[in-house]
Amino acid sequence: MERNIYLDNIAVEDAQDKWYDNLEIETAVETIDVREARGRITAQAIRSNLSAPHYHASAMDGIAVVAADTAGASEKNPISLEQGTDYQMIDTGEAVPDKFNAVIMIEDVNQVAEDRVEIEVGATPWQNIRTVGESLVQGELILPTNHKLTAHDIGLVLEGGVTEIEVYHRPVVEIIPTGTELVEPGTSLEPGEIIEYNSHVLCNLAEQWGGRGVKTEIIADDYELIKTQVEQAVAEKDLVVITAGSSAGREDYTAQIVDDLGEVLVHGVSMKPGGPVVLGTIRNTPVIGVPGYPVAAALTFRLFVRPLLYQLAGDEVPEVKKVTAKSAAKVVSKLGAREYVRVKLTQLEGEQRAVPLARASGQMGSLVEADGLMAISEFSEGVTRGAEMEVELLNEGMHPADTLVMSGSNDLTLDIVKNELAQKKVDFITKSTGSLGGLTALKRKEAHLAGAHLLDTETGEYNHAYVEKHLPNRDTYLVNLVYRQQGLMLRKEDADRLQKIKDLATSDLLFINRQRGAGTRVLFDYKLEEAGINPQEINGYDRVEYTHMTLAAAIANGGADVGLGVLAAAQAFDLEFIPVAEERYDLIIPKKYENDKRIQKLLEVIRSQQFKEEVLSLSGYRTAKTGQVMEND
Ligand SMILES: Nc1nc2c(c(=O)[nH]1)N[C@H]1C(S)=C(S)[C@@H](COP(=O)(O)OP(=O)(O)OC[C@H]3O[C@@H](n4cnc5c(N)ncnc54)[C@H](O)[C@@H]3O)O[C@H]1N2
Numbered sequence: 001m002e003r004n005i006y007l008d009n010i011a012v013e014d015a016q017d018k019w020y021d022n023l024e025i026e027t028a029v030e031t032i033d034v035r036e037a038r039g040r041i042t043a044q045a046i047r048s049n050l051s052a053p054h055y056h057a058s059a060m061d062g063i064a065v066v067a068a069d070t071a072g073a074s075e076k077n078p079i080s081l082e083q084g085t086d087y088q089m090i091d092t093g094e095a096v097p098d099k100f101n102a103v104i105m106i107e108d109v110n111q112v113a114e115d116r117v118e119i120e121v122g123a124t125p126w127q128n129i130r131t132v133g134e135s136l137v138q139g140e141l142i143l144p145t146n147h148k149l150t151a152h153d154i155g156l157v158l159e160g161g162v163t164e165i166e167v168y169h170r171p172v173v174e175i176i177p178t179g180t181e182l183v184e185p186g187t188s189l190e191p192g193e194i195i196e197y198n199s200h201v202l203c204n205l206a207e208q209w210g211g212r213g214v215k216t217e218i219i220a221d222d223y224e225l226i227k228t229q230v231e232q233a234v235a236e237k238d239l240v241v242i243t244a245g246s247s248a249g250r251e252d253y254t255a256q257i258v259d260d261l262g263e264v265l266v267h268g269v270s271m272k273p274g275g276p277v278v279l280g281t282i283r284n285t286p287v288i289g290v291p292g293y294p295v296a297a298a299l300t301f302r303l304f305v306r307p308l309l310y311q312l313a314g315d316e317v318p319e320v321k322k323v324t325a326k327s328a329a330k331v332v333s334k335l336g337a338r339e340y341v342r343v344k345l346t347q348l349e350g351e352q353r354a355v356p357l358a359r360a361s362g363q364m365g366s367l368v369e370a371d372g373l374m375a376i377s378e379f380s381e382g383v384t385r386g387a388e389m390e391v392e393l394l395n396e397g398m399h400p401a402d403t404l405v406m407s408g409s410n411d412l413t414l415d416i417v418k419n420e421l422a423q424k425k426v427d428f429i430t431k432s433t434g435s436l437g438g439l440t441a442l443k444r445k446e447a448h449l450a451g452a453h454l455l456d457t458e459t460g461e462y463n464h465a466y467v468e469k470h471l472p473n474r475d476t477y478l479v480n481l482v483y484r485q486q487g488l489m490l491r492k493e494d495a496d497r498l499q500k501i502k503d504l505a506t507s508d509l510l511f512i513n514r515q516r517g518a519g520t521r522v523l524f525d526y527k528l529e530e531a532g533i534n535p536q537e538i539n540g541y542d543r544v545e546y547t548h549m550t551l552a553a554a555i556a557n558g559g560a561d562v563g564l565g566v567l568a569a570a571q572a573f574d575l576e577f578i579p580v581a582e583e584r585y586d587l588i589i590p591k592k593y594e595n596d597k598r599i600q601k602l603l604e605v606i607r608s609q610q611f612k613e614e615v616l617s618l619s620g621y622r623t624a625k626t627g628q629v630m631e632n633d
């Protein structure tokens with residue numbers, strides 16, 4: 001097969017136009033039971049088949065009377081009525097017999113004998129009677145054409161004696177997940193296997209946008225198999241989505257198949273993530289090849305399929321809600337591609353700020369965490385901190401004032417904090433930037449607080465010296481989060497190949513480091529110096545990972561042999577742990593946030609007994625000073 005590595009690079013709007021202009025968007029109509037029609041769009045006006053009520057109905061429990069017979073009744077001159085001739089007992093909803101024209105509520109009736117009553121107030125004609133057609137008149141318009149049915153609508157239509165209505169057909173989207181590496185969720189994984197979930201995300205998005213998503217079985221990267229499935233899909237469905245195989249790999253067949261069966265209109269859009277998207281048509285059915293990376297798949301589906309689904313469903317495309325916010329950080333992006341940066345909105349420094357989240361196309365968590373998308377123009381190389389930006393909302397129910405952003409060193413106990421804060425309605429976002437990165441973020445006002453474990457090698461004291469140096473004019477205080485064990489982590493089978501830091505220089509184990517500015521790196525350098533080892537003697541010193549967990553994972557899967565990290569991370573990956581030091585991890589909080597309710601709730605959480613118990617269950621942690629303000633010794 002010929003390998004097509006030349007992708008277009010056209011603007012998102014041009015790609016949308018090119019695709020939509022070449023599609024024949026035809027809405028189809030179907031008759032359905034109104035009881036199942038919530039959210040559907042009417043394709044014809046709905047008129048009432050009957051009047052409701054269709055008889056004069058009593059609106060109250062009481063007696064039916066002839067209004068004229070009651071004229072002049074008063075307290076002094078009550079009027080006496082005889083059952084059968086002058087009145088009849090009646091309950092709410094019952095038909096009023098022809099000879100009567102008013103209902104008196106039972107509370108206003110004095111029963112003087114078994115078949116005789118007295119009334120002290122006269123009745124006006126038609127009082128307390130729901131006359132024929134009060135709710136609906138036969139032939140009356142109940143709902144206009146192109147109306148989206150609500151729960152209330154269903155009630156009125158049924159009351160009008162209508163059970164079947166004509167609505168626009170809900171477009172059916174077939175999603176074909178391709179990839180030999182993919183396995184169904186719930187399967188135990190072999191190396192190289194990936195859980196297939198894009199199709200489930202896309203099916204659910206399709207439902208959210210007025211369509212119906214159906215997924216096929218996973219199809220291996222095989223030209224013929226995929227082609228057969230696509231051929232069948234275009235014959236039956238309204239829209240076909242092929243996930244993955246969009247790019248330039250040896251087994252990327254999407255564009256080729258669309259080209260062989262129909263026409264590729266666009267392959268390659270100047271956007272990121274999602275660049276290699278394929279837009280085409282096969283026998284009048286729109287076909288899209290979304291890139292396999294989950295964020296790219298969801299994002300291209302949103303940009304290209306969402307408007308189409310609404311149109312096919314006969315609905316208006318709802319406008320995307322936008323807000324403005326200042327970028328909380330500088331973001332460098334590639335010229336020539338519009339980058340959709342996932343952001344969290346927060347109230348910081350008294351204004352709405354957009355905090356950029358993880359940017360890789362495989363990081364689904366960035367979409368889970370995001371409140372919106374901040375598009376950085378393809379004509380710019382990024383945005384500066386503080387730049388006023390438009391943010392397209394993904395989560396309209398966001399609460400920027402309840403979002404607390406922490407930057408700095410990564411620690412497993414922060415997950416406990418996050419979970420507990422969520423119960424207090426605070427959304428806690430942690431950015432793993434390393435201990436020094438946290439202090440820098442505070443200096444730049446990019447976060448509400450920082451987390452650090454920075455050892456001052458001269459005094460043996462933690463954090464104070466660094467805070468004084470990096471935040472000289474900032475009034476901050478330090479609150480201890482935990483004390484924790486740091487140690488060398490290595491696979492169990494290598495346990496006897498190393499006893500202490502000093503052995504690193506002589507062993508042939510491949511080391512993996514933490515990034516510059518990480519407190520763990522400062523500790524490691526200090527320990528090397530203490531042991532009289534030159535970093536260059538360490539095989540792998542320059543290779544880095546950014547969190548304890550990714551470092552432990554790298555060792556567990558054989559990418560490296562040994563590294564420094566916390567006990568909990570070693571245990572999570574069943575690694576051997578050789579303790580090296582106990583260190584102090586503090587939160588650095590600007591004094592100006594002392595009364596901020598988010599910070600107060602954070603302190604409440606870490607000072608709670610429950611938090612300490614959860615931390616201690618992780619092993620390798622001590623909570624003797626957790627929650628205490630740490631003074632400079
Ligand atoms: N040499 C080049 N390589 C790549 C380019 C390029 O221009 N030149 N583009 C990169 C970009 S950008 C993207 S996006 C991806 C697009 O890749 P494909 O659409 O071909 O998809 P795969 O490579 O098969 O998968 C990517 C990734 O996503 C995972 N995946 C795939 N399907 C699913 C699914 N249904 N559920 C969950 N995860 C899925 C897959 O396992 C891979 O990890 O190409 C770059 N490469």
Ligand code: MOO
Binds near residue numbers: 271275296361
């Ligand atoms: O642009 Mo690719 O679409 O994810 O990174």
